[in-house]
Amino acid sequence: MPSLIDIRRRIRSVRNTQQITKAMKMVSAAKLRRAQDRVIAARPYGTLLRKVLANVAAAVAAQEEPVADPLLAQRPEKRVRLALITSDKGLAGAFNSNLIRGALRFITEHPGVSVSLELIGRKGRDYFRKRGTAISGEHLGLAAKVKFEDLAGIARKAMEAYRNEEIDAVYLIYNEFKSVASQRLTVERVLPMELPGEETAVDYIFEQPAAEMLSTLVPKYVEMEFYRAQLESAAAEHAARMTAMDAATSNAGEMIDKLTLYMNRVRQASITKEIIEVVSGAASAE
Numbered sequence: 001m002p003s004l005i006d007i008r009r010r011i012r013s014v015r016n017t018q019q020i021t022k023a024m025k026m027v028s029a030a031k032l033r034r035a036q037d038r039v040i041a042a043r044p045y046g047t048l049l050r051k052v053l054a055n056v057a058a059a060v061a062a063q064e065e066p067v068a069d070p071l072l073a074q075r076p077e078k079r080v081r082l083a084l085i086t087s088d089k090g091l092a093g094a095f096n097s098n099l100i101r102g103a104l105r106f107i108t109e110h111p112g113v114s115v116s117l118e119l120i121g122r123k124g125r126d127y128f129r130k131r132g133t134a135i136s137g138e139h140l141g142l143a144a145k146v147k148f149e150d151l152a153g154i155a156r157k158a159m160e161a162y163r164n165e166e167i168d169a170v171y172l173i174y175n176e177f178k179s180v181a182s183q184r185l186t187v188e189r190v191l192p193m194e195l196p197g198e199e200t201a202v203d204y205i206f207e208q209p210a211a212e213m214l215s216t217l218v219p220k221y222v223e224m225e226f227y228r229a230q231l232e233s234a235a236a237e238h239a240a241r242m243t244a245m246d247a248a249t250s251n252a253g254e255m256i257d258k259l260t261l262y263m264n265r266v267r268q269a270s271i272t273k274e275i276i277e278v279v280s281g282a283a284s285a286e
């Protein structure tokens with residue numbers, strides 16, 4: 001049976017851990033509010049950009065103009081670039097493990113395809129570096145302060161490889177922020193992009209040919225998708241960490257209660273034993 005000093009020491013250790021997890025929860029909650037605001041602000045731009053692309057694509061199709069942009073070329077997917085967005089830190093529940101399992105499942109579901117990973121985030125980098133997976137690039141520390149220039153650079157690198165026919169498709173895999181308690185694993189094909197069509201397209205007046213306009217908008221769309229995916233991932237990470245730290249704080253509280261109850265029982269047993277010894281000694285002295 002452990003001594004009272006050992007139990008008190010363990011209670012003190014759990015209480016210190018509880019204070020740390022509670023502080024981490026508050027920090028993640030503060031960061032989540034800012035990250036959520038950035039996600040909400042970026043979504044309308046991405047939605048409108050996709051809508052404009054659909055209208056321009058419809059205009060190009062109506063004019064039957066040939067599109068020579070290599071970013072719109074369709075090829076059999078034999079070489080694929082998979083951009084995996086994970087976090088740089090842990091203690092976020094199943095946030096990173098779900099992403100890694102999703103990337104492994106993607107590779108398994110594409111047999112005979114050469115998949116190279118563009119790893120954004122330390123956790124994904126650390127996992128796949130030890131397993132000999134083909135890695136095309138590593139990018140760390142982008143989630144701390146998401147900047148459009150950083151993600152646009154990664155997108156331009158992927159587009160350049162696609163133009164040079166080094167790869168045949170570009171996919172994004174990330175956690176989309178749905179709510180504080182929910183994040184959705186998303187696998188999105190960025191290149192070659194699927195141009196959505198609309199039944200009633202807006203009749204634009206173009207100052208340049210619609211095909212040239214389409215070629216100008218596609219790179220901006222790809223850059224925006226990388227940027228938006230990183231914003232979604234950052235918000236989802238803070239939400240997952242806040243939920244995980246809240247659960248850890250509650251578990252620590254339950255453990256403290258159990259240890260306190262156990263400590264009281266041990267102390268009561270010790271006191272009872274001492275009383276019995278005193279009574280037994282007094283009885284034998286009579």
